[in-house]
């Protein structure tokens with residue numbers, strides 16, 4: 001018994017909670033670079049539906065099916081995948097409890113459980129109300145619901161999107177969504193209109209989105225900044241009503257509430273959260289609060305690095321390297337992170353922005369950045385779109401060890 005245990009300890013067992021952009025990528029990179037480490041991925045869903053590019057689906061540019069991926073590639077390279085929810089973590093004993101009651105011990109634990117909607121942040125909003133006023137900020141079912149409501153809406157209808165304050169998953173995605181819904185309205189329901197009730201008065205790639213709204217979607221999009229109304233604080237589902245902080249009341253035909261968010265509750269149960277998110281050390285994404293736990297993706301606080309799939313995938317490579325170095329004594333490389341955000345504005349017309357990052361003493365720090373220009377050539381925008389499709393195939397190929 002003792003020698004077998006010693007052998008297991010020598011190569012180590014890594015448990016990863018969450019099979020999305022962060023967790024699936026860690027699983028792949030760990031198995032690729034340190035084959036002898038046992039890797040178990042805990043993810044309740046047998047099919048992952050990416051939030052990234054879900055706006056393309058909502059706007060009618062892509063099928064939902066094209067956003068869905070399975071875990072066969074990861075299983076093939078030796079990752080043990082358990083389709084079950086992790087329900088608790090005992091970080092002192094280094095044990096994960098699964099929903100069915102089974103337990104798993106770990107040497108290193110990786111948390112990439114993404115976000116949870118903070119239903120309490122908006123009065124009247126709840127999981128049930130989200131069926132009527134979808135957020136479409138987590139699962140495929142929510143995106144499907146929003147798309148269906150847009151298809152069913154009468155011409156002449158009003159769509160409202162409410163946008164939360166920072167930080168939240170994918171900072172530019174509400175504006176891409178608004179743009180692609182406006183594209184749909186312009187082509188299929190031209191008497192309709194979309195109103196964005198933003199909690200903020202500034203947002204990413206603002207000049208670029210505003211350029212598209214004034215040139216391509218004039219009369220379809222109205223963006224109302226937070227300093228005019230204070231953000232959405234209440235919904236009245238049976239009236240399709242929205243109430244803002246300063247008391248304005250509005251009714252709409254389709255209401256897309258994007259509420260404030262926080263790290264998924266398993267991160268709270270692990271003791272890794274400080275407030276809504278998980279503080280991490282910038283050189284490896286190790287939890288600042290709990291030993292032998294790494295937190296990456298949307299659940300982590302990486303300050304300047306946006307909560308995106310691109311960020312999560314980049315962080316995953318550093319996490320995998322750090323864990324492999326700790327368990328096998330291999331080399332730990334200096335951390336270099338990067339992120340690119342793509343936003344589709346209309347057919348063959350995409351913009352991008354991004355940055356590279358390094359580990360500062362306390363935080364991830366930005367080194368270089370780039371952003372599309374206003375009044376850019378159509379050819380450049382078409383090239384961006386092509387690059388974005390390639391990016392989607394590459395990141396999902398990397399997450400799920402395809403090919």
Ligand SMILES: Cc1cc2nc3c(=O)[nH]c(=O)nc-3n(C[C@H](O)[C@H](O)[C@H](O)COP(=O)(O)OP(=O)(O)OC[C@H]3O[C@@H](n4cnc5c(N)ncnc54)[C@H](O)[C@@H]3O)c2cc1C
Pocket residue numbers: 017018019020021022023042043044045048050051052053054055084085086087112113114115136137138169170173177264266296297298299307308309310311312340341342
């Ligand atoms: C509309 C929209 C558009 C977006 N567009 C882009 C884009 O163009 N580019 C980009 O880079 N990013 C984009 N994003 C952001 C991107 O989807 C997220 O940042 C990314 O998915 C975060 O990865 P993650 O691993 O933290 O979380 P996720 O990918 O959400 O994965 C988390 C996984 O953890 C699982 N999980 C949760 N709790 C548990 C538990 N207790 N036990 C086991 N498993 C659990 C969940 O089932 C889920 O599969 C977009 C997001 C939205 C909403």
